[in-house]
Amino acid sequence: xxxxxxxxxxxxxxxxxxxxxxxxxxxxxxxxxxxxxxxxxxxxxxxxxxxxxxxxxxxxxxxxxxxxxxxxxxxxxxxxxxxxxxxxxxxxxxxxxxxxxxxxxxxxxxxxxxxxxxxxxxxxxxxxxxxxxxxxxxxxxxxxxxxxxxxxxxxxxxxxxxxxxxxxxxxxxxxxxxxxxxxxxxxxxxxxxxxxxxxxxxxxxxxxxxxxxxxxxxxxxxxxxxxxxxxxxxxxxxxxxxxxxxxxxxxxxxxxxxxxxxxxxxxxxxxxxxxxxxxxxxxxxxxxxxxxxxxxxxxxxxxxxxxxxxxxxxxxxxxxxxxxxxxxxxxxxxxxxxxxxxxxxxxxxxxxxxxxxxxxxxxxxxxxxxxxxxxxxxxxxxxxxxxxxxxxxxxxxxxxxxxxxxxxxxxxxxxxxxxxxxxxxx
Amino acid sequence: xxxxxxxxxxxxxxxxxxxxxxxxxxxxxxxxxxxxxxxxxxxxxxxxxxxxxxxxxxxxxxxxxxxxxxxxxxxxxxxxxxxxxxxxxxxxxxxxxxxxxxxxxxxxxxxxxxxxxxxxxxxxxxxxx
Numbered sequence: 001x002x003x004x005x006x007x008x009x010x011x012x013x014x015x016x017x018x019x020x021x022x023x024x025x026x027x028x029x030x031x032x033x034x035x036x037x038x039x040x041x042x043x044x045x046x047x048x049x050x051x052x053x054x055x056x057x058x059x060x061x062x063x064x065x066x067x068x069x070x071x072x073x074x075x076x077x078x079x080x081x082x083x084x085x086x087x088x089x090x091x092x093x094x095x096x097x098x099x100x101x102x103x104x105x106x107x108x109x110x111x112x113x114x115x116x117x118x119x120x121x122x123x124x125x126x127x128x129x130x131x132x133x134x135x136x137x138x139x140x141x142x143x144x145x146x147x148x149x150x151x152x153x154x155x156x157x158x159x160x161x162x163x164x165x166x167x168x169x170x171x172x173x174x175x176x177x178x179x180x181x182x183x184x185x186x187x188x189x190x191x192x193x194x195x196x197x198x199x200x201x202x203x204x205x206x207x208x209x210x211x212x213x214x215x216x217x218x219x220x221x222x223x224x225x226x227x228x229x230x231x232x233x234x235x236x237x238x239x240x241x242x243x244x245x246x247x248x249x250x251x252x253x254x255x256x257x258x259x260x261x262x263x264x265x266x267x268x269x270x271x272x273x274x275x276x277x278x279x280x281x282x283x284x285x286x287x288x289x290x291x292x293x294x295x296x297x298x299x300x301x302x303x304x305x306x307x308x309x310x311x312x313x314x315x316x317x318x319x320x321x322x323x324x325x326x327x328x329x330x331x332x333x334x335x336x337x338x339x340x341x342x343x344x345x346x347x348x349x350x351x352x353x354x355x356x357x358x359x360x361x362x363x364x365x366x367x368x369x370x371x372x373x374x375x376x377x378x379x380x381x382x383x384x385x386x387x388x389x390x391x392x393x394x395x396x397x398x399x400x401x402x403x404x405x406x407x408x409x410x411x412x413x414x415x416x417x418x419x420x421x422x423x424x425x426x
Numbered sequence: 427x428x429x430x431x432x433x434x435x436x437x438x439x440x441x442x443x444x445x446x447x448x449x450x451x452x453x454x455x456x457x458x459x460x461x462x463x464x465x466x467x468x469x470x471x472x473x474x475x476x477x478x479x480x481x482x483x484x485x486x487x488x489x490x491x492x493x494x495x496x497x498x499x500x501x502x503x504x505x506x507x508x509x510x511x512x513x514x515x516x517x518x519x520x521x522x523x524x525x526x527x528x529x530x531x532x533x534x535x536x537x538x539x540x541x542x543x544x545x546x547x548x549x550x551x552x553x554x555x
């Protein structure tokens with residue numbers, strides 16, 4: 001990245017975060033005709049977490065081909081660099097006022113305040129740490145998140161340890177199990193407290209089975225041992241209430257423990273801004289235009305809700321960027337008139353409101369797996385779903401024609417078992 | 427996992443085509459011919475299991491050293507999937523490789539690696555630090 005020669009005091013749009021969400025939002029906003037866009041990122045280059053995700057599997061939905069993370073990022077960045085956009089890397093936004101005065105800090109410009117016609121929040125997420133699940137034991141070095149280990153290995157070429165146990169079967173942990181095997185480390189096992197794996201089957205097969213790395217389900221780490229460095233961990237099977245059975249513990253010798261136990265939207269700025277937060281997603285509540293509870297403040301990507309695949313982050317961020325552009329140019333669409341309500345077996349829904357005059361993509365996360373189910377949108381629409389799991393978001397298109405006969409202001413989404421009866425059903 | 431018996435063998439595969447994750451069995455007779463594929467819920471699963479049984483392939487993604495770049499490591503990938511039993515050979519051959527920045531995405535880092543006929547290319551630009 002060429003360093004930013006100067007920073008203006010006044011922008012049409014300021015985007016916080018230059019990962020997949022920030023880059024897509026910037027592109028869509030520039031398409032609406034606005035010109036003065038500043039994107040701020042704390043890393044030394046745009047791309048966000050994609051830069052360390054060197055494995056393939058990105059882009060099947062968005063580009064129709066399978067890319068690695070860096071390739072996916074570079075495609076967006078190449079498009080962005082065709083436009084005139086200010087990208088402040090190595091920089092950090094630490095405050096946004098309700099009237100959109102953005103305070104940032106950078107090595108070149110020190111602390112600066114810039115005004116923004118609109119803001120897109122695209123800060124992404126942070127990994128849940130050991131502290132979040134309170135594993136007892138000592139506090140040696142060698143306990144870290146899977147994503148941090150990924151950055152060490154893939155970008156710095158540093159190995160986190162020699163013998164690495166993994167807690168949690170999220171995809172990042174599975175990907176790292178393979179990565180570390182390929183780099184010559186030992187992986188004594190992946191330990192998952194739930195009775196089922198959290199990651200994709202593809203990663204179970206290609207990242208664990210291919211390398212004979214065992215996956216221990218219904219098992220968790222109950223103690224970490226070691227004074228200066230991790231020496232071993234104690235694991236125990238858990239019962240249906242996820243309580244460890246301390247009479248059946250075993251010791252796993254390792255010098256490193258990686259956690260792959262989930263992501264938390266990074267919303268310090270959102271909280272400072274006083275945005276309304278959805279407790280089920282831990283992200284800001286958003287309208288169908290990805291606008292938060294503050295005028296002109298939009299949000300997209302993992303900062304809103306945790307996505308399984310980056311392609312959906314890009315789609316969502318295009319919507320946020322386009323609407324930020326429309327807000328700035330005074331072409332804001334009519335306000336939403338229908339609130340979406342999470343019903344049976346629905347953990348969360350994004351966006352939180354929709355408008356009956358446009359088509360919307362609505363993302364729904366289920367609470368528990370169902371083999372055959374109906375997704376019901378009030379009594380205006382139902383869709384047959386084949387298999388739903390909490391780890392994979394369900395997306396539906398809500399079309400204006402579904403709502404032609406609907407005159408209420410709340411629609412509840414339920415995902416309920418489908419009991420086959422008639423002929424001709426699958 | 428494999429179950430061998432005098433009349434042949436049964437091989438077990440976890441289907442990766444969708445979250446359903448069918449446990450598919452491929453049965454071979456004593457001559458190694460596939461005599462049955464079962465346990466799949468759709469044709470994608472059948473195709474997956476047959477391919478995984480007869481010609482399993484994997485993309486290889488790893489890194490090589492890069493001198494003078496923004497980062498010390500350059501991510502690389504095989505341009506297409508290679509036979510699964512060549513994955514280690516690919517990784518071992520790439521271990522000593524070191525390239526000079528700048529590098530462009532798609533630049534060949536290792537041609538026709540491990541006799542696979544597949545090139546290994548850079549997965550990103552690596553500018554000079």
